[in-house]
Amino acid sequence: MTRLEKRFDDLKTQGRAAFVTFITAGDPNLEDSLAILKGLPEAGADVIELGMPFTDPMADGPAIQHSSQRALAAGQTMLKTLDMVRRFREGDDATPIVLMGYYNPIYHMGVEKFLDAATAAGVDGLIVVDLPPEEDDELCVPAMKAGLNFIRLATPTTDDKRLPAVLANTSGFVYYVSITGITGSASPQARNVAASVQRIKGHTKLPVAVGFGIKTPEQAAEIARDADGAVVGSAIVETVKAELGEDGKLKDGGVARILDFVRGLADGVHGARAQAAE
Amino acid sequence: MRSGPDERGRFGIFGGRFVAETLMPLVLDLDQAYKDAKNDPSFHDEMEALQRDYVGRESPLYYAERLTEHFREQAKEKGGDGGAKIFFKREELNHTGSHKINNCLGQILLAMRMGKKRIIAETGAGQHGVATATVCARFGLPCVVYMGATDIERQKPNVFRMRLLGAEVVPVTSGTGTLKDAMNEALRDWVTNVDSTYYLIGTVAGPHPYPAMVRDFQAIIGEETRRQMMEREGRLPDSVVACIGGGSNAMGLFHPFLDDESVQIFGVEAAGHGIETGEHCASLKGGSPGVLHGNRTYLLQDDDGQIRDGYSISAGLDYPGIGPEHSWLHETGRATYVSATDQEALEAFQLCSRKEGIIPALEPSHALAYVARVAPDLPRDHLMVVNLSGRGDKDIFSVAEHLGVKL
Numbered sequence: 001m002t003r004l005e006k007r008f009d010d011l012k013t014q015g016r017a018a019f020v021t022f023i024t025a026g027d028p029n030l031e032d033s034l035a036i037l038k039g040l041p042e043a044g045a046d047v048i049e050l051g052m053p054f055t056d057p058m059a060d061g062p063a064i065q066h067s068s069q070r071a072l073a074a075g076q077t078m079l080k081t082l083d084m085v086r087r088f089r090e091g092d093d094a095t096p097i098v099l100m101g102y103y104n105p106i107y108h109m110g111v112e113k114f115l116d117a118a119t120a121a122g123v124d125g126l127i128v129v130d131l132p133p134e135e136d137d138e139l140c141v142p143a144m145k146a147g148l149n150f151i152r153l154a155t156p157t158t159d160d161k162r163l164p165a166v167l168a169n170t171s172g173f174v175y176y177v178s179i180t181g182i183t184g185s186a187s188p189q190a191r192n193v194a195a196s197v198q199r200i201k202g203h204t205k206l207p208v209a210v211g212f213g214i215k216t217p218e219q220a221a222e223i224a225r226d227a228d229g230a231v232v233g234s235a236i237v238e239t240v241k242a243e244l245g246e247d248g249k250l251k252d253g254g255v256a257r258i259l260d261f262v263r264g265l266a267d268g269v270h271g272a273r274a275q276a277a278e
Numbered sequence: 279m280r281s282g283p284d285e286r287g288r289f290g291i292f293g294g295r296f297v298a299e300t301l302m303p304l305v306l307d308l309d310q311a312y313k314d315a316k317n318d319p320s321f322h323d324e325m326e327a328l329q330r331d332y333v334g335r336e337s338p339l340y341y342a343e344r345l346t347e348h349f350r351e352q353a354k355e356k357g358g359d360g361g362a363k364i365f366f367k368r369e370e371l372n373h374t375g376s377h378k379i380n381n382c383l384g385q386i387l388l389a390m391r392m393g394k395k396r397i398i399a400e401t402g403a404g405q406h407g408v409a410t411a412t413v414c415a416r417f418g419l420p421c422v423v424y425m426g427a428t429d430i431e432r433q434k435p436n437v438f439r440m441r442l443l444g445a446e447v448v449p450v451t452s453g454t455g456t457l458k459d460a461m462n463e464a465l466r467d468w469v470t471n472v473d474s475t476y477y478l479i480g481t482v483a484g485p486h487p488y489p490a491m492v493r494d495f496q497a498i499i500g501e502e503t504r505r506q507m508m509e510r511e512g513r514l515p516d517s518v519v520a521c522i523g524g525g526s527n528a529m530g531l532f533h534p535f536l537d538d539e540s541v542q543i544f545g546v547e548a549a550g551h552g553i554e555t556g557e558h559c560a561s562l563k564g565g566s567p568g569v570l571h572g573n574r575t576y577l578l579q580d581d582d583g584q585i586r587d588g589y590s591i592s593a594g595l596d597y598p599g600i601g602p603e604h605s606w607l608h609e610t611g612r613a614t615y616v617s618a619t620d621q622e623a624l625e626a627f628q629l630c631s632r633k634e635g636i637i638p639a640l641e642p643s644h645a646l647a648y649v650a651r652v653a654p655d656l657p658r659d660h661l662m663v664v665n666l667s668g669r670g671d672k673d674i675f676s677v678a679e680h681l682g683v684k685l
Contacts, residue, residue: 108583
C-alpha cells in the first residue's frame with residue numbers, strides 16, 4: 001500500500017475528508033519553498049501536491065503561472081524539486097507527496113531516469129496534466145510499474161462513456177476538476193459537485209478529491225462534505241505572492257502567515273462533516 | 279510517405295494528443311467531425327466554390343524570369359554557366375494576402391458543421407488572425423484572436439485589419455508575449471468555453487487531428503503546383519522550397535510531392551541572429567524533441583525541459599516548435615531543413631522587390647534567401663519552386679526600421 005492509499009484509508013476510518021494542498025516547488029525560492037513544504041503537515045495538509053514548474057502551463061490560470069515563473073526565475077530545476085522531496089522525507093515519512101505538472105520536463109529528463117529519482121526521493125504519485133489515457137504508455141504505465149500512483153483528472157466534459165477509460169489506469173485517488181476551465185477561476189457550485197462526485201463513484205472505488213476554484217475555508221468545507229478530498233492550490237499560491245518582499249524572498253514571518261492561511265482552510269475541511277452532522 | 283499519421287495521430291514518434299482531459303473529448307469529436315466532412319462530397323463542393331470565388335484560387339505558378347537571370351549572372355561571374363529556373367507559387371495573391379486563408383476556410387466550415395458558435399485563434403505575424411477574422415466576418419461568427427503583446431507592437435497594420443473585420447484582439451502579456459504564449463492563452467480560453475467554442479489553429483501543430491487536418495487544407499498549394507508545373511514544363515519540379523515557423527505553408531507545398539523521389543524538398547527555418555548566437559527559432563537545427571501544445575515535436579528548450587523563446591525578425595516564424603510531420607520528415611531524411619538569418623532574409627526581401635516587382639512577406643523571404651544561396655550553383659534545367667506564402671505590406675514598417683529608414 002502506498003502512502004497515498006494508506007492516508008485515504010486512514011481518513012475514511014476517521015470519517016473525514018482529505019485536505020490536499022498545492023504549492024509550486026521553488027516558489028518564490030528554494031529555501032522559502034522548502035520551509036513552507038515542511039510546515040504543511042503541521043498546518044493540516046493531509047496530502048501535498050508539489051508543482052513542478054513549467055514555462056508553459058496551459059491548463060493553469062495566472063496565479064499558478066506566475067508561481068511557476070517565480071520559481072524558474074529563482075533557478076528551480078527538476079533535480080532541485082526532487083531534492084526538496086528527499087529533504088522533506090527526512091522529517092516526515094507519512095504525508096503523501098504527489099508531483100504535479102506537465103510532461104515536457106519529465107520527458108526531457110527521460111522517463112526512466114525521472115521515475116528512479118522520484119521513487120528514491122520519496123514521491124508517492126504523479127499528476128501530469130497533458131497526459132490523457134490515450135498516451136498511457138508514455139508515463140502512466142511505467143510509473144505504475146515503478147510503484148507510483150498515477151492520478152488522473154476527470155472533468156465535467158468526461159462523460160459516462162469516457163469515464164471508464166479515464167479511470168482504468170488511475171490509482172491513489174481521482175482528481176475531479178469541478179469546472180471546465182483553468183486553475184484558480186470560477187468557484188464550483190456545491191450542488192453540481194455532489195452530483196458529479198456521485199457519478200464518478202458509480203464507476204470506481206477510488207477516493208474522489210475535488211479541486212479548481214476553491215478559495216475559502218467555507219468553500220473547502222462545502223466540498224469536503226461530499227468529496228473524499230478538497231484540493232486548494234491557487235489560493236495558497238496567491239498568499240505566497242502577497243508575502244513577497246522586494247528582494248523576491250518572503251517577508252519576515254511570511255512562512256508562518258502562509259501556513260496560518262493553510263491552517264484556516266484545513267480547519268474548514270476537517271470540520272466539514274462534524275458541522276454537517278450537527 | 280503520404281499515409282500518415284496513424285490512428286493515434288503519430289508520424290513516427292511525433293504528433294499525438296498531449297492535452298488536458300477537459301479538451302480530450304472535444305479533440306475526439308473534432309477528429310470524427312473531420313473524418314465525416316472528408317467523406318462528404320458537399321463539404322468539398324462548398325470548399326471548392328469558396329476557394330474559387332472568395333479566395334481567388336487557383337494561385338498562379340509564376341516564372342520569376344528576372345530573378346532567374348540575376349542568379350545566372352551571378353553564376354557567370356563565378357565562372358559557371360548554371361542558375362536554376364525559379365518559380366513562385368503565388369500564395370500571396372490569395373484573399374487576405376497569404377496561404378492562411380486556405381486552412382481557415384476549411385476549419386470554419388467544419389466548425390459550423392459541429393454547431394460551434396464562437397471562434398478563437400492565436401496569431402503571431404497576424405496573417406492567421408486576419409484570415410480567421412475574415413472567415414468569421416464572412417460567416418457571421420464572433421471571433422477572438424489572442425496575440426502576444428510584443429507582436430501587437432510589431433504588426434500594427436494587421437491588428438487594425440482584424441479589428442476592422444470585427445474581431446476582438448486580446449493582447450497576451452503572460453510569458454514573453456509572443457506566439458507560444460498566445461497559443462497557451464487560446465488553449466486556456468478553449469478549456470474554459472469548451473462547449474461553445476471552436477479553436478481554429480493556424481498551423482500544422484497541436485493535438486491530432488490538427489496537424490493532419492491543417493496540412494490537408496493547405497495541400498491544395500502542392501496539388502496545384504504539381505499540375506501547373508506538369509502543364510508548363512511537362513515534368514515535376516526538381517526542388518520545392520518553403521519557409522517554416524509552425525510549417526503550414528511548407529507542409530501544404532511538400533505533402534503532394536512526398537512520394538515523388540526525384541523532387542528534393544527544402545524547409546527553411548529562421549536563424550534570427552544566427553543559430554550559434556542562440557537567438558533564433560530553428561527548432562530542428564537548434565532544438566530537440568519534446569512535448570508542447572498537444573504534440574511531440576522538435577522544440578527549443580533548455581537543459582531542464584523548459585521552453586525557450588524563439589527569436590526572428592519575422593513574427594510569423596517566431597515559434598519554439600514545428601509541426602510534428604516536419605520533425606518526422608527531418609528524421610527520415612525525406613526533407614532537408616536549412617536556415618536563413620534575419621540579414622539574409624532582409625536582403626532577399628529587397629532583391630525580390632526590385633527584380634520581380636513583388637514585395638514578399640518576411641516569412642517567405644527566408645525561403646528566398648535559401649534560393650539565393652543555392653540557385654546560382656544549380657544547373658539551368660533545374661526547376662525550383664519557392665512558396666511565396668505571403669505578401670510583405672504588413673512588414674514594411676519593421677523592414678524600414680531595420681534598414682534605418684524613418685517613415
